[in-house]
Amino acid sequence: xxxxxxxxxxxxxxxxxxxxxxxxxxxxxxxxxxxxxxxxxxxxxxxxxxxxxxxxxxxxxxxxxxxxxxxxxxxxxxxxxxxxxxxxxxxxxxxxxxxxxxxxxxxxxxxx
Numbered sequence: 001x002x003x004x005x006x007x008x009x010x011x012x013x014x015x016x017x018x019x020x021x022x023x024x025x026x027x028x029x030x031x032x033x034x035x036x037x038x039x040x041x042x043x044x045x046x047x048x049x050x051x052x053x054x055x056x057x058x059x060x061x062x063x064x065x066x067x068x069x070x071x072x073x074x075x076x077x078x079x080x081x082x083x084x085x086x087x088x089x090x091x092x093x094x095x096x097x098x099x100x101x102x103x104x105x106x107x108x109x110x111x112x
Contacts, residue, residue: 015073022076
């Protein structure tokens with residue numbers, strides 16, 4: 001496989017790109033990726049992915065890259081839904097603590 005074919009194939013892997021974006025967003029929210037570091041993380045993860053693609057094309061050409069890319073896209077979707085749910089729970093808890101004690105909207109029967 002020549003370099004142009006490899007790069008063309010790499011550019012078509014939208015599922016893997018979505019997975020990288022999801023992972024970086026989760027790591028940013030968790031505080032593991034600091035402001036200004038996302039590009040470096042993205043470059044590193046993309047380089048690793050490109051190396052894996054090259055390895056698979058050379059040593060395991062029977063592997064279905066398109067199938068793997070679709071699976072990566074599905075994993076990214078699941079990660080984002082679960083992550084969004086966790087963030088929403090945290091946001092609801094924060095909103096409750098801010099509003100606690102206010103008339104009507106901040107009523108709590110368990111707060112004493």
